[in-house]
Amino acid sequence: VRAVPYDLRWDGEWHLTESALRAAVTPRARAVVVVHPNNPTGSFLKEDEAGVVVGFAAAAGLAVVSDEVFADYAFAPDPRRAPTLALDGPALAFTLGGLSKSCGLPQLKLGWMAVTGPSDLVREALARLEIVADTYLSVATPVQRALPRLLALRPSLHAAIAERLRLNLDALRRALAGSAATLLTPEGGWSAVVRVPSTVPDEERVTRLLDDGVLVHPGFFFELPGDGHLVLSLLPAPEIVADGVRRLREHLDREAT
Ligand SMILES: Cc1ncc(COP(=O)(O)O)c(C=O)c1O
Numbered sequence: 058v059r060a061v062p063y064d065l066r067w068d069g070e071w072h073l074t075e076s077a078l079r080a081a082v083t084p085r086a087r088a089v090v091v092v093h094p095n096n097p098t099g100s101f102l103k104e105d106e107a108g109v110v111v112g113f114a115a116a117a118g119l120a121v122v123s124d125e126v127f128a129d130y131a132f133a134p135d136p137r138r139a140p141t142l143a144l145d146g147p148a149l150a151f152t153l154g155g156l157s158k159s160c161g162l163p164q165l166k167l168g169w170m171a172v173t174g175p176s177d178l179v180r181e182a183l184a185r186l187e188i189v190a191d192t193y194l195s196v197a198t199p200v201q202r203a204l205p206r207l208l209a210l211r212p213s214l215h216a217a218i219a220e221r222l223r224l225n226l227d228a229l230r231r232a233l234a235g236s237a238a239t240l241l242t243p244e245g246g247w248s249a250v251v252r253v254p255s256t257v258p259d260e261e262r263v264t265r266l267l268d269d270g271v272l273v274h275p276g277f278f279f280e281l282p283g284d285g286h287l288v289l290s291l292l293p294a295p296e297i298v299a300d301g302v303r304r305l306r307e308h309l310d311r312e313a314t
Pocket residue numbers: 092096124126154155156157158163167168
């Protein structure tokens with residue numbers, strides 16, 4: 058399997074367009090993968106964009122794979138947002154979720170998928186998935202047995218993570234105000250993309266930041282085009298993020314002088 062990236066466009070928010078899908082697709086394509094909300098941009102598909110993805114996939118005979126592991130983490134409601142791609146639309150769709158993000162328990166290794174779309178395609182896909190599930194290692198029994206109790210804990214686990222994300226995003230927003238950098242405000246998810254002057258190659262900037270004790274990802278790790286993007290995790294403890302974004306601001310101010 059080869060993953061072929063397609064571009065999202067930023068104009069104050071990120072957009073997925075049919076022309077970007079069209080530019081990436083080849084006759085060998087089998088599926089369109091969306092990450093909703095996206096990692097690292099934090100952008101949710103809007104209803105019209107979800108319609109484009111499903112319509113494009115159906116017309117081209119492709120399946121949709123919608124990774125919705127971060128779906129529970131939105132910073133604010135948006136009536137334009139597509140709630141999920143797990144709908145009985147015209148394309149076969151595999152929609153993914155899991156304990157890793159919804160309960161903050163990645164080490165327990167339990168995820169799930171909804172298979173939706175035209176019933177004949179769904180039946181065939183489920184039959185094949187059963188063979189795949191039998192062929193590869195199955196989900197461990199203890200976590201399967203514990204699942205109802207883990208899911209019952211979800212509201213408090215989720216609330217603690219969501220509060221941390223909110224605090225860290227606020228700290229980042231405050232630290233960058235009036236600087237040469239722009240926060241490409243995420244709508245959800247666990248990370249934030251910051252646009253920085255492209256006067257320094259991203260690799261060099263993240264290495265220098267590391268010397269200042271600040272660990273961030275360069276945008277090219279996520280195929281963001283060109284130089285000038287940093288990706289920050291919003292998940293560390295707020296006191297660590299507060300210190301990190303203060304150092305990041307000092308670094309950017311030094312760079313600007
Ligand atoms: C978009 C996305 N999907 C899935 C995963 C992995 O989930 P899991 O731990 O359930 O394999 C990650 C992990 O960071 C992720 O960023």
